[in-house]
Amino acid sequence: xxxxxxxxxxxxxxxxxxxxxxxxxxxxxxxxxxxxxxxxxxxxxxxxxxxxxxxxxxxxxxxxxxxxxxxxxxxxxxxxxxxxxxxxxxxxxxxxxxxxxxxxxxxxxxxxxxxxxxxxxxxxxxxxxxxxxxxxxxxxxxxxxxxxxxxxxxxxxxxxxxxxxxxxxxxxxxxxxxxxxxxxxxxxxxxxxxxxxxxxxxxxxxxxxxxxxxxxxxxxxxxxxxxxxxxxxxxxxxxxxxxxxxxxxxxxxxxxxxxxxxxxxxxxxxxxxxxxxxxxxxxxxxxxxxxxxxxxxxxxxxxxxxxxxxxxxxxxxxxxxxxxxxxxxxxxxxxxxxxxxxxxxxxxxxxxxxxxxxxxxxxxxxxxxxxxxxxxxxxxxxxxxxxxxxxxxxxxxxxxxxxxxxxxxxxxxxxxxx
Numbered sequence: 576x577x578x579x580x581x582x583x584x585x586x587x588x589x590x591x592x593x594x595x596x597x598x599x600x601x602x603x604x605x606x607x608x609x610x611x612x613x614x615x616x617x618x619x620x621x622x623x624x625x626x627x628x629x630x631x632x633x634x635x636x637x638x639x640x641x642x643x644x645x646x647x648x649x650x651x652x653x654x655x656x657x658x659x660x661x662x663x664x665x666x667x668x669x670x671x672x673x674x675x676x677x678x679x680x681x682x683x684x685x686x687x688x689x690x691x692x693x694x695x696x697x698x699x700x701x702x703x704x705x706x707x708x709x710x711x712x713x714x715x716x717x718x719x720x721x722x723x724x725x726x727x728x729x730x731x732x733x734x735x736x737x738x739x740x741x742x743x744x745x746x747x748x749x750x751x752x753x754x755x756x757x758x759x760x761x762x763x764x765x766x767x768x769x770x771x772x773x774x775x776x777x778x779x780x781x782x783x784x785x786x787x788x789x790x791x792x793x794x795x796x797x798x799x800x801x802x803x804x805x806x807x808x809x810x811x812x813x814x815x816x817x818x819x820x821x822x823x824x825x826x827x828x829x830x831x832x833x834x835x836x837x838x839x840x841x842x843x844x845x846x847x848x849x850x851x852x853x854x855x856x857x858x859x860x861x862x863x864x865x866x867x868x869x870x871x872x873x874x875x876x877x878x879x880x881x882x883x884x885x886x887x888x889x890x891x892x893x894x895x896x897x898x899x900x901x902x903x904x905x906x907x908x909x910x911x912x913x914x915x916x917x918x919x920x921x922x923x924x925x926x927x928x929x930x931x932x933x934x935x936x937x938x939x940x941x942x943x944x945x946x947x948x949x950x951x952x953x954x955x956x957x958x959x960x961x962x963x964x965x966x967x968x969x970x971x972x973x974x975x976x977x978x979x980x981x982x983x984x985x986x987x988x989x990x991x992x993x
Contacts, residue, residue, distance in 0.1 A: 604778060605639075605771045605774055606640065607778070608648050609641075609642065609780065609787070610741075613644075613821055613830075614782040615648055616665055616833050618780060619662045620840075621780055621838065624837070625841060628842060639709055640710075640711040640712075640771050642713035642769070643764045645780075646710075646713065647742065653706045654698055654702050655705075664693055665830075672824050679823055686747075690742060691735060700731060707726070713766070714741050714763045722766035740753050741760070750964075767804055768804035770805075778844075782833070783808045789844045791813070
């Protein structure tokens with residue numbers, strides 16, 4: 576189902592009390608995740624916290640919205656994939672992005688293909704049934720730049736295609752955007768990065784510090800605030816660093832920290848809105864690791880928010896009856912990925928020097944080789960894609976000519992004498 580979103584509006588800053596009052600009622604909720612690339616690891620921490628501390632809030636969620644990578648975590652929640660499984664898959668994807676000499680810009684890294692393989696492998700066969708009516712994917716239509724929200728899906732492949740269109744960031748993911756139901760779309764974050772933002776019962780989540788309901792807290796002495804596609808972002812050095820991390824994944828240890836910060840920020844949100852039940856059996860004495868990385872400046876701002884007990888999962892699916900799995904899965908995945916990259920041999924100066932020299936010689940050959948592989952994969956859809964590109968170029972030329980020949984233009988042709 577397609578429908579046009581409402582005009583962009585922004586929630587009042589004094590709406591905290593209203594949300595707190597709604598938490599005490601049995602009102603249904605929406606959750607909206609902003610697009611953020613590899614920083615979506617932050618969302619897995621938020622997801623884990625909501626499952627552990629506010630599972631009924633997740634159960635009362637009627638719309639799970641997202642754009643770009645936010646749509647990926649939204650579909651994982653809708654299909655009840657565990658945060659641990661999501662985290663493990665993202666770490667593997669980030670490791671692939673770090674393999675090449677140029678990182679995620681290396682031609683060997685095909686983000687859309689890897690994402691498609693991940694979704695086909697992890698989503699259940701009835702994913703489109705679970706997602707229809709509950710999941711809301713934000714898309715940006717190429718023809719007019721308008722935002723389109725999709726919430727009904729005919730099949731699993733139809734759902735995956737919509738998600739791939741929402742994740743396609745021009746140039747970074749390629750030149751020719753994918754199509755959905757015969758129409759070309761690009762990253763939904765370019766037109767509406769937080770669907771349902773204006774609704775009072777929508778919980779907004781963003782890994783960039785700003786005025787979203789769940790987001791990092793940086794130094795309050797920020798220089799400026801910008802609002803892009805419904806997302807409030809403070810202009811500071813921390814957010815600039817996060818933007819870079821969104822396109823170029825950081826080291827496994829840093830991604831583990833971001834996961835933990837997502838959990839703690841969600842826990843702070845629940846506590847500020849008086850949603851935590853202090854007599855919950857989840858209040859154990861397992862301590863959250865202390866990190867020195869300044870991803871979140873309010874690590875110790877909430878009293879007992881250092882308690883973390885992820886719930887047990889089986890085969891990546893939720894198990895609501897157990898809640899005693901220790902947080903070793905984060906350390907295990909991060910350590911295994913870090914161990915693949917680091918070693919004492921790689922620290923030797925001579926080895927690093929030889930590697931750098933070989934890199935200069937091998938890189939052009941790698942680029943040509945992987946570009947040829949991309950071209951071979953492109954062959955089946957090349958005619959239709961080239962036809963679309965030709966039509967787009969002709970449309971741009973026609974638009975430019977009409978503007979040049981418009982009334983008052985110095986390039987307009989002289990009027991005929993009457």
